[in-house]
Amino acid sequence: MKTIDYKVLGVMSGTSLDGVDLAYIHFTKDSQWHFKILKAETTRYSPEWKKKLNDGLNCTYRELEELDEEYTSYLATIISNFMDKHSTKKLDAVCSHGHTIKHEPENGFTLQIGNLPKLAALLGARVVCDFRVQDVGLGGQGAPLVPIGDQLLFAPYTYCVNLGGFANISTNKDGDRIAYDICAVNTVLNYYSEKLGKEYDDGGKIARSGKFDPDLYELLEALPFYKLNSPKSLGMEWVNSSILPILKSFEEDIPSIMNTYCQHIASEIAKNMKDDPNVEALFTGGGVFNNFLMELLQQKTTAKLSIPASEIVNFKEAVIFGFLGVLKLREEINVLSSVTGAEYDHCAGLVYEP
Structure with missing residues (x-):
């Protein structure tokens, strides 16, 4: 051949x-x-x-x-x-x-x-x-358009998850490839990092320094988008209309917003994967360098979270x-x-x- x-x-x-x-x-x-x-x-x-x-x-x-x-x-x-x-x-x-x-x-x-x-x-x-x-x-x-590549270039993984401006997930279900956006990630975290004079939250240190706010968490978890079936996708319009108005009333403590929002991201991603130690999920995108976020996610699932070489993390898309x-x-x-x-x-x- x-x-x-x-x-x-x-x-x-x-x-x-x-x-x-x-x-x-x-x-x-x-x-x-x-x-x-x-x-x-x-x-x-x-x-x-x-x-x-x-x-x-x-x-x-x-x-x-x-x-x-x-x-x-x-x-x-x-x-x-x-x-x-x-x-x-x-x-x-x-x-x-x-x-x-x-x-x-x-x-x-x-x-x-x-x-x-x-x-x-x-x-x-x-x-x-x-x-x-x-x-x-x-x-x-x-959107998302990446799943054809997940299917043909990264077939061994049960899930491919990208943590960029938004988190999206790709997997096979009943013989078909399905994929969809889960939630906003760096669009929100970078927005609040910049309010503190940082381009991004290096390693999740700012978020780690904050406190979990159960009231904020409950408001985020109740957003209607999360109840929609796929296919579904997100854009900045949704962040501006649905996320930032909720967070605005908590802005007196930005580290705690970021801590709680990371807990929210981890929760939403975990809900979209099987809680099974035999499952392997490939994680890419800038969000994987947020150690605090990845630790939270691993606490919420028994699935194996696989982070590849940095050039794949950074340049998969x-x-x-x-x-x-x-x-x-x-x-x-x-x-x-x-x-x-x-x-x-x-x-x-x-x-x-x-």
């Missing part, structure tokens, strides 16, 4: 606004898919860009168009610098997620900026991008968006209707030539 071979650049910007993750990946396929990360790094957002992206939710249509143009040029610069630094000129494609500004699947709308055709022209490379819009048009949530791009180039299914609720499995993404 001839080995199938692709080298691509996976590019991901998450809702936690950490920065742009770039992963240069070699994908091969014999009887199954394999990957190797050749180079990977994160370009941090400046405070100015963080503010622009954060404020994008409130932009007018015209302002969004301007932001999209500006961000596409900015993203092209970040990608070009990475390509020059690591001599990645011979790529099959740059596979870019863009940055989510608005995600309202219930209204048939999602917007990821940085996916304009000029990205390919600026890079002088083929670009595969804009993976979510088609799914929403087919009645799906447009960039790897999988690279993989989504490869599948698009092959016109193979890269979005599962069992996950998103779309009308059917499909091959999403747009391909732009330079």
